[in-house]
Amino acid sequence: SYQYNVPESLPVASVVARIKAADADVGPNAEMEYKIVDGDGLGVFKISVDKDTQEGIITIQKELDFEAKTSYTLRIEAANMHVDPRFLSLGPFSDMTTVKIIVEDVDEPPVFTSRLYSMVVSEAAKVSTIIGTVAAHDPDASNSPVRYSIDRNTDLERYFNIDANSGVITTAKSLDRETNAVHNITVLAMESQNPAQIGRGYVAITILDINDNAPEFAMEYETTVCENAQPGQVIQKISAIDKDDPPNGHQFYFSLTAEAANNQNFTLQDNKDNTATVLTRRNGFRRQEQSVFYLPIFIMDSGSPSLSSTNTLTIRVCDCDADGIAQTCNAEAYILPAGLSTGALIAILACVLTLLVLVLLIVTMRRRKKEPLIFDEERDIRENIVRYDDEGGGEEDTEAFDMAALRNLNIIRDTKTRRDVTPEIQFLSRPTFKSIPDNVIFREFIWERLKEADVDPCAPPYDSLQTYAFEGNGSVAESLSSLDSISSNSDQNYDYLSDWGPRFKRLADMYGTGPDCLYS
Template identity: 35%
Template sequence: MMIDVFRWPLGIFLWTFLLNFIFTTAEGVKDASPVSVLHREKRDFQWKTIIVYEEKNPQNPPEKIGQLKNTRSSTRTSFKLFGEGANDIFSVNTNGDLFVKKRLDREKKSSYKLTAQLLDGNSEIETDEFIIEVQDINDHTPRFSDSPTGSIDERTKKGDYVLTVKADDDDDPSTPNGRIAYKLLNGTSFFTIDENTGVISTAGGALDREIQSQYKLIVQASDLPGSDGGRSSTTEVLIKINDINDNVATFSKRIFRFSVKEDQKPGFKIGTLHIEDRDEKENKKPRFTVTPPFNQIFDVELNDNNDGVLTLIKGLDYETTASYTLTITVTEDVVVQRPDNEKSGLALQLTPSAQIFITVEDVDEPPVFNQSEYTFNVLEGQTRYKVIGSVSARDADKTSHRIRYSIEDPKSPVEVSSDTGQLTLKIDLDREHQPSHTVQVTAQEESETGQKSYATVKINVLDINDNKPELANEGNVYLCENDEKGTVIGTIGATDADENPGKFRFALARKSLNFSLHDNFDNTANVILTHGHFSMDSSAETILEIEITDGGTPPQRSVTPLRLRVCACGHDRQFHSCREYYKSGISMSAIVAILFCIVAILVIVILFVLHKHYRRAALVNLGKPSSEIHEQLVSYDEEGGGEMDTDGYDVSVLSSAHRDGRLGPDPALPPTYAVVNKPQACKGDMAVMIEVKKDEADHDRDGIPYDTLHIYGYEGTESLAGSLSSLDSTSSFGSELDYDFLSDWGPRFRTLAELYGCDADTSY
């Protein structure tokens, strides 16, 4: 049943009636007819957009700016505000009067959107939106964001663009409050400004950087154009005038004087020609011209400041020319100006010339060779003392000192005459050893300064036919066991150490029954087999003597043996193995090795014999009795007691002391001391002992003769103390002998008494 209602128009009408009834009931409207729902009611709020000026200072009470009106308002209704600034900036009373309570700023907020609500008690009757527009006033001054700078070339024409200035104003740009006009407060003779755009251009005055290089312009920006109540501000604009080459370069003075030493090398800077040019450095472009013929000697270059620098092209000679006077002119391309103040381009401007005086100073110059390099061609084989040429040098000064020549290189193949400069060979030249030689010859003045100069001498050694040809490619010639008659067993060639040996000719020095030689006339020859049947096992070594002649003058000949190997060969004579024949004789290296071995063996034998001899002599000495062991006496000082005293006394006193009874406290001793060379020492038993020892030494064939003096400590047979030698005593303690008697021998034997005696007598 519900579906039928929705399908038919009656059902639609019922649903529409029901919804309209619900809405009209909620609004408190009694009329619920369909006509009242379909037709919109007429607007009840009546007002225009409300306008208020900014920056007004609200008074107490607040300033009224308008009134809200509604056709349905009555004494029972009231108004209420909602939206931007409601009840804070703006307020409304029950009658709809609209007030502003705070200062407004259009530059911060230019309009406010509010909503007005009409209430009947607490019931809302109607709501509508409205806008409050903030009206602009001229409360801001134009301002420049920066201090602009610009530049322009000097001598530019009228109307050329320079730069643009820009100022901003926060007031409404659609009103005169926000519109800006520009004005120049100075510099109007040279520049103009567009009052609307701020574009600064040239005004037609002649801009000359050399008169004024920059301008500071004061630009004013004002609002409310055409009225006196506007606000304004100023800024400073810096305009730089760019330089162009519009000034002619001239010399700073008309005469320049310089002096230069004659030994200065080409490229030497003589002096600076200062230029005056009012233009900047980059536009200072002078060109210099040196009048002929001095332009072959002098030139002018530009330095870092674009001034002229006078330089040498070639060296000077005081002895030839002591001074120079020349003229130099300067030119420059400059920009000229037309009467209508437009640049006409570059025009050549001539400037006055300058006169240059140059004085050449004399110096002590080194000798000058007539050639910087000498070349001599000498045939090889020239012997010593052969003259190959000469060098020559002169003193460049007017004094003309004598010149001495020398060659400092000790390995030089030539020597030079110190007086004449004549070159003579010191060695025999061999082109094959060294094809050329380079020598430095020194020329020195015989003066106080001894100036030197040097020249190079090159000696080319020319070839002569002095080398014999040598056999080449002999390793490619061999015999195969299967070679037949007429087989070419190899091709030989030749080499020659000479430079151009010419054509080689080949022949057999001795005829062979099995081989022949065919000269190919191209520096090669074929070795041909005339009989076959060679075997690696049975065939003997075959040697062919090849005679080679070169094509030199005179021709050189050589005969070289060609040893032929017999090989087992395969297809196309490719050999697999060959029988090698060794040459008879011993090589030089083998001979040297054999000699070295023989010398080494001889040295070993000699050392062995000497070792055996010294060893046997040592054994013989060990077998002798202890009494025959010799001991050398060494003299001591007079304090006594030590072995150093032995040379200080006559030994004969010891050998006869007991027999003569001279054992007093202070025996008389001779004033001088001797050991062997005193005659009184050779008497009695000691003399016999010495003779016996000498005889033994003379008849000892195993002993080595010594050219030394042997001294024997022999006290004699009647000595009570016996031998005092430490060789026979095993220890200084436990001796059975009493050595107390040494104390009676006097102060000279004090030390011995203290060493061997028990109670030393110290009475003395």
């Protein structure tokens, strides 16, 4: 005999066990067949033969339920398929065995009493109105309590709520059948002891209609009337629609509003088939007199209570051909008193705007033109004002702006003994330096200034900026700065400027000592 344990959650058609009868024969003489001949699992299990291994394969035909039955017993027979008649006396060529299958309990999710619940509710239902109830239970022997919730992926707008303990479904907000006539939601049932076990139930909630929408025109009508129309001529047939869905269908009633009932231009005829006809009352329509008419039409439904609306039909007066087909519906363009039509005025305005744009472009381009950067040689630059936004140190500051610091290196000065007063600088004749590289001259000049700043107790702060306007001796004309003369009371001879050519004639006249000098 054989015994096998199977979980109750094993799917249908799964293999439960494999058994094999021993046979010393080989080849076709060893081929066998198996069948269940007795037992309480005849309808639950079946057995087949594996042609390669000659094993009997037991599979499930129906779902197992531990709570309904915990074990099954099967009587199985194995027999040779091919028996040689010569050896029948040696038979029988078959054998019997017993197979016991034990069903194991598995924690199963809650099960709803119905796979689909159908409920109805009126769209006029107030919030918290009870719609219906769902129920689920734990199929296990423990019979754990169940808690309910709504899968919000199926109720995104949160129209409904459910009581977690009782399963009662109620409305959470106002409903509108015209927006959604049927709501399909999924209800979840969870075991209290094992929330991972979740059962699902499906609820279809149908919204019952109420008459909460007034009828209106079925479409936007473009109605025209010919200037040569005759009284009683049909110019438009209209119909209506209503978003509501009454049980007996729609029935609409058409009429003109009270203020339009006695108008002399148009009338309305209700056709009693949810349509109406608009007719003319007179002839002699003229676009020059009135090109558009507005006809208010009253439409009422048959609901309880009935609802109504007023819709306006726009009627344009048109020039029609002999067949009554509209050709043009616009009012004629009138000639202006000055003899210019509207088209001519538009053309004139366009030309004026074009000229204005051209003028603006020309003005903009002229403003963007830059003045030449080269000064005229004849321009006297002495009157130019150069602004240096630099503030002095006051009356007591005689060091930070000592103009003697700007003198040329070729001028020899005496060693300073005091830095709290402005030193007197004596200008001597310009000595001739031997030709040395410029970088050496600059290095010596800077090094000398550094030594003076280190030993001077009255020097400016270390983080102040000191500007040394030093030129070097590369120019043939040497220094042209007039700052040396400003920082000294001694006279200097500028007669050599006359030897530099006509370009320096003005300077020679200004600073020379000859009889033709401009200044004394």
